[in-house]
Amino acid sequence: MSAPLLEIKDLHVAVDGTEILHGLSLTVNAGEVHAIMGTNGSGKSTLTKVIAGHPDYEVTKGDVLYQGKSILENEPEERACAGIFLAFQYPVEVPGVSNMYFLRSALNAQRKSRGEAELSGAEFIELVKEKAKLVDIDSGLLNRSVNEGFSGGEKKRNEIFQLAMLAPTLAILDETDSGLDIDALKTVADGVNSMRDAARAFLLVTHYQRLLNYIEPDRVHVLLDGRIVKSGGKDLALQLEDKGYAWIEQETATA
């Protein structure tokens, strides 16, 4: 049995000197879909940013292993090239940089790092057409500046489009479902479901159980005050939907 795809061990993370994660551990195997649920401020976004390598997040203790190796010393671009992808909770607008130019630069940077040939213009366009259909993104958006003037739903679709184009091994979705209407939510879910395979894992960070009606997770974890306090199957998400988080907080306090 090879190493888990992602193994987080006793992770402590601080931002501006304030500790946000207080010893978080999590193991995700290839082929699995894990959901991380929790209230605002529980540390969900911090977890996603630290895996992707955001420079503002300082790991004070613990480790993050990807494919069996620590990635804490790796730059964000090295992690991306190794197959880690983060769909941003708040997708960044990049005025003046067209979606197509950006994606082609990113894709070719990743291919180059893996020793693969860069895609030609024609090959790239073919791939764009195929993936755009998959995530039902308006082709007009592709030629516009990255996320500039996009609606909330369009921005999230664009994240999933990038996910489909870059085809990572570990995909982390940070509240990609928040604020989406049901059509957009289904598009996101269809995109994820169509990409599920034995070599790829998903980490879905979400506030709402609704997403999990469309993407069936293998494991559900509850994040509370910087730690995972409860893990279970998909039923756990339904319980949270019914009862909220208070009962877990009590359970944790008395434990």
Add this chain to the structure above:
Amino acid sequence: MTATTENLFEHAYTALRKAQPQEPGWLSELREEAFENFRALGLPTIKHEEWRWTNLKSISGTDWSPAGPVHITEEQLKPYLIPNDDEIRLVFVNGHFAEQLCKRPPLPEGLIVEPISRVLDSDEALQLKLARYAEQTNPFTALNTALFTDGAYIRAGNGITVETPIHVLYVSTVDEPAEISPRTLIFAGESSDIRVVESYVGLGTAARLVNAVSEIVAKGNSHIRHVKLLRETDATAHVGWNEINVERDAGVTAHSICLGAALARNDVHAVLAAEGAECTLNGLVLGRGTQHFDNHVVVDHRLPHGRSDQLYRAVVDDKSRSVFAGKVIVRPGASGTDAQQQNNNLLLSDNAKVDTKPQLEIYTDDVKCSHGATSGQLDPNAVFFLRSRGLDERAARNLLTFAFANDVIEHIKIDAVRNRLEEIMAERFAGLLGG
């Protein structure tokens, strides 16, 4: 304003008058009056509000003599040309017409592209227009009128369209400190449509003062696309005044692109002189080293239903500095005016500096005006976003910087110029960011 040095430019003025005994009387009178004005005004100092951020010590401390004619080769000019199949090109070296470097294919009927020196006697319109637009109360404009040796005269007759850009190159190359005063007059007749690029190019290492004045006149329903490309040397002080006059339903789009100079001050003064006049005045500064670029823009809405747009951006690295002062005036009665102004600055170094002063003076109701200014570094979230998709840090920063500057460039609707500038920027940013 008071002169900081007695008898400044007297020597240059006397020398030029001696060299031009054959000038027509109307021009001699203009020059005399202008130099009297200059004597009275003197050079501005930083105590003057409009000059508080730009110190002219380097100009006022030198006894500038006029630069003489020098031969240069096409090869020397090459890096500054704008590749275009059927270009029309006028070249002046040290303010003197360089005919052997020009390209003048047969011109459409009604289009005149000539050195001013050759049409002084023959072109009555020139006599009526020259120095009639730019205010002679500005000391540098007055000085240019007194001292200019030559420059481009471009006149489009009524109703003609010339899609080929007319490229005017003002080259300076000097061995000892010298002054050069290029003069340009661009006149678009009714319903005409022309494109003009003025390149200011420096060769050689000696210090020099280039004091340029361009008068740009768009008659009713005409359209002018104008680009001023500043590619002076690191030993050059450049002072430029663009006077733009826009008549009824006419439109002028002017870009000032500052790539090189030790110190440069560009004034753009646009008068929307009739109903429905429009102008777009954009600018880009790419500063490095100890370069100092100062852009002052005034748009004067005098009559109803005018529209003006300004987008000025600066990218400053090392110890370079950018100044932007933009003023929009909406006169009483200029109702229905739509005026927008934006100034955005990107600082790539802790030692770079930016000053910005957007101003609105509105004397009428029923207008739509907005302005805004931003200064800052690259958005760290955008850098992280690009890195998280696989671009390395340098590539991410380069791409964002290029995009910031390109927002201005992509407004230039002269393909050959835009393409050339994109090339220059692509080379430039690799160097700017530690190549």
